[in-house]
Amino acid sequence: MMQAANSTVDTLLPHLFRQEYAKLTAVLSRYFGFEHIEVAEDIASETFLKATEHWPVHGIPDSPAAWLYMVAKNKAKDYLKRHQLFESQIRAEIGRGETVHTPPFEFTEERIADSQLSMLFAVCDPANPPQVQVCLALQILCGFSVEEIANAFLSNKETIKKRLQRGRDHLRRGHFRLQELPDSVLHERFDMVLKTLYLLFNEGYFSQNEDAFIRKDLCSEAMRLALLLAESKLTGKHQASALLALMCFQSSRLDARTDDTGQAVLYEDQDRSLWDQFLMEKGNYYLFKAFETKAVSTYHVQAGIAYWHTTSGVEKWPHILQLYNQLVVLxxxxxxxxxxxxxxxxxxxxxxxxxxxxxxxxxxxxxxxxxxxxxxxxxxxxxxxxxxxxxxxxxxxxxxxxxxxxxxxxxxxx
CATH class of the missing domain: 1.25.40.10 (Tetratricopeptide repeat domain)
Structure with a gap:
């Protein structure tokens, strides 16, 4: 029975890590300040380490995610007590005339979403090249290891480590506050945020990895962050909906793009029964939302092309060609x-x-x-x-x- 329990823990924890690590880090960084992101990451890692030690002995809790949040919250409070972070640093900032508001430390759905959104805009710092921004997004927002990022970019670990280090140095010097996103930041970085998510998705959809034609993990993480962007009152603009529609349409055909042995299946040879109807419907929903305004971006056009690729019949090709004509100009x-x-x-x-x-x-x-x-x-x-x-x-x-x-x-x- 103990071996079975350990097996269940070993299966559950990697899944939870991918889902919850980034959420823990985002909220903790919002609380401590972005300049202390390493502290947030350490506490998030220690939380999962405790789960690997506690769960095999005492059993998996009824709500594993809630258990993780509670442990992280307690560890954060212990850290503040031990290091007196508030007294030694934050109060010193207040003493120099700058008002610092420490947000309530709660892992509510709203707090998690706001923190991840703020973190996404922080990562998309114009001081960093787009490729560095994608690496930072994979590590900070998606919980990818250096080795996983190196595999995604067909690079070695040392190169990725240096790239991440330079990117983090820029972020620290930027003094970005993970609070309410001001209009100036939304306006300045919105296009870069969209581009970063687009590049992240494309790296999964058209993977250059020698062994994997498709990286579904990259696609799903890009979609998760795009959904966060599209559903937010602050950032739910028509471009975000168009980008999410594009991702939904493209992802609907992922299972049909490879056969049982992992080999590529060309578009005209794909088994359409494998296309995901739910994702196609979601794509239609967000494409309709995207066209609620008259403004058209490249994501609108690409989403339109992806939509026609989910339909049957040769009559779709004139529409696709017309859209490509428009895209080449844009x-x-x-x-x-x-x-x-x-x-x-x-x-x-x-x-x-x-x-x-x-x-x-x-x-x-x-x-x-x-x-x-x-x-x-x-x-x-x-x-x-x-x-x-x-x-x-x-x-x-x-x-x-x-x-x-x-x-x-x-x-x-x-």
Whole structure:
């Protein structure tokens, strides 16, 4: 029985850690001040350590999350008593004429949501490059280890450690207060917050990890934070709803993008019965909310494209092409241009798509070569082979390499 209990604890704690560690850290940081984030992280870690020691002996509590919050609250109070943080630092600040309001120390749903939202805006400091902001978001807001972040970015742990250290130094020097978000901060950082969540989601959806074609953990964390953003009275703007709609539509097809062995399944070959109807409905809901105003962002357009990809029938492709035409004007990127060329092929045929794709001047892009291999396959197999082989030489994901190798094998078969 004890072994069974320990097994249950070992299964439950990693799940709880992913869900609750960031919430604990956010509320504790709000209480102590962002400059003492290491203290908050230490207390959150000690809380989970106590759970690993206590639960196997005394059993899992009826409400594990509430138990964690209570332990963290008690540890925070003990810390204040031991180090007299209020007397030695906060009161000193007040003595210099600056009013400091220490928020009530409670783990209510509202307090947790407000603290995480404030932490999200703190992490998206313009002083840090976007890639550093994503790393900080993964560590501080999602509870990812340095090793997990290194795996996500195909980097080594030392590089990620240095990146995080530089990012944290900027955050400390910024003296960001985890209180009510002023309008100036909302206006200054809102676009960067959206971009950070977009990059985080894309890293999961189009993972460059050698072993994993999709990182569902990154996608789910990005969606969790986007939902927090979209549902807040302060930040529930149309762009946030559009971004969340995009994530819902894309995530609805995650289970169909790989087969039972983890290999990639191309869009046209996906089993539509595996598409998540609930997420598609949520995508429709947030897309409708996003268009309650006339303003249109790149997230609106991308969400519209993702919506049409969840529908059936060839009549969707003219709508998708029209949206890609709009997206190229709003924000050009090689990926957008390549995807637009694919849509051109579906609407106007492969010859026209080849002519437009060749004008892109993207010979160094492996996705461009993958597209050209697809477009040339029915009309010029030799050229298709050239492009598929070019794509294979620069592909990073093992799953992507296997797909390309399969295309080459089909073209070279007798």
């Amino acid at each position: 924000e050009y990127s090689p990926a957008t241009a390549i995807n637009r060329a694919f849509a051109v092929a579906q609407v106007h045929g492969f010859d026209r798509a080849i002519a437009e794709a060749e004008k892109l001047n993207l010979a160094g892009n492996n996705h461009y070569h993958g597209l050209m291999g697809y477009l040339y396959s029915p009309v010029h197999p030799e050229r298709a082979l050239f492009h598929y082989r070019e794509a294979l030489t620069s592909a990073r994901s093992a799953v992507e390499k296997k797909v390309l190798a399969g295309k080459i094998a089909q073209l070279t078969a007798p």
